[in-house]
Amino acid sequence: MRQASDFSQMIVDGTRQDADQIAESLSRWYVPVDVVPLAGVPRLRLRAACGALPGIRFSRSEIVDGLRILPRVAFDAVGFVLPTSGRLEVSGTREPASAGPNEVLAVDGTGCQALCYSPDFRTRSIAIDRGVLARRLAALIDRPISREIEFAPRIGAQAIRYGALSTLLACVTDETFGKSLGHSPFTAARMPAVLIDFILETWPHTYSREFEREPPLIAPRYVKAAVDFIEAHPQAPAPATDIAGFAGVSLRALQYGFRRFVGLSITEYQRRVRLQRSRAKLLTSADSIEAVARRWGFSNAGRFSHHFKAAFGLFPSELTRD
Template structure:
């Protein structure tokens, strides 16, 4: 498997102190998406201070907050927020579920699902925010295939677990007075830190790709699964339904679906899209001047815009960005 390093990028680590909630809203608006902040009590005095760092695709911080308030996103952000509290509590409301952080519970909040966050008491925490394309792009490298089912992280884990402790320790280190300022002058080190944070999150925080990342060498698939796989590989441009593949393999649709989940690790439809994306990517490399629309159609994607979004979700970058990176 050929690995590629995460792209080199500008980095910055600064100390900060905010004296009002509007300043926090401005910061989040500039980096992520517009938010509204509502204090629980009009008399509450808000302050926030600490160390904040950014390397393209990742933000990390060590912060202390005073005041109780609700943070309400006005537009969703395609990233995952990981929090490691040392004092105080936050409650995250996502679609139908709510979960709380505490000094004993670290949380992962999906920026696309978050409805609001309650800051309920004075608290301190370390945090890491990772853009989803960076997560899927790195997964694609580690697994040597496109990612057609986005990683979903377990909302809460025990702060005493090895992964949570390691992540918090790493953030504490890179935001320390001794280490943090050096990142402003050390671009190669910043790249390695960024890669270490992404890999540590993917490997230690339970998510929907954890089993695949830690899976032993693949088991031998039964004959009916192999027949379906062989057909998909030989006719990747076609779009047979699961029922048609099951008939071809001589089993029920339910048996074939179960076989794919157990021996391939994804659904039938997800695997078909994976193979079509792999073939389209290979075509882009072989024919860098070819029309993206024509390549998309060749591999069964009837809408070029949708193809580009699938490609971005699978590889962490758009087809046009891939071509610009090609030497």
């Protein structure tokens, strides 16, 4: 059983603080960041109520004095931000994006270089770790995830899903809701799946059509066995014939199974797993790109960078920027 300690909360009280104090609070909650006032104001006013469940952070914030937040490391999560006043500008992602009232913005934390908040900005937001999203999506569609989940950059009030998402974010970011979760371990244990499922079902993304299938394709046991084998032995990719032997089928049957149920060839899936492990290592260690590439079976750093860019939309050097 999960305990109440799985839920945590932070309150920023809204008194004037200098940029370094605000950066320290945000760095403890998300990733290390720098904070720069927009108008040279020496002390800033920011009020925030933040809550966290495993793999999820949600908050309700009021930024009185405009500021810019500069992540110092990549944040391997996707944030969904619903401004109720003011405007947010995001740069460094594949396409610069912005949102104001009556819009919800999806922010890819991996490539984000700056978030610029206008004065008198108010918002409700939720951030979900990419690994948690991928694992939950794989469980929902009952097959491995073959490529990165990419979300539509924004949805507006005209979309049917906007009202439901707005209501949900208003609920989970309310301070009284957070306090209740801290004393309700059974509810807290179930909330991550509820929130993640809602996002995956309602926000347009790479795999949205999978939710329209009736019934969903269910991978045969031998495909799942092969996938498990590849996931367990990513550093030294085994020949496809050996994997087929482990799964107890012919090579041709396994190749067909991967194409139909995984959407990739066996070799492509092996490479995908190695790239995902490489990215996770680059995000969590100070190892060089060359060392990480070698560790996960890429002998040529240039080719590794090429495959990395094709898979994630940015080069490894961009992911490890200072």
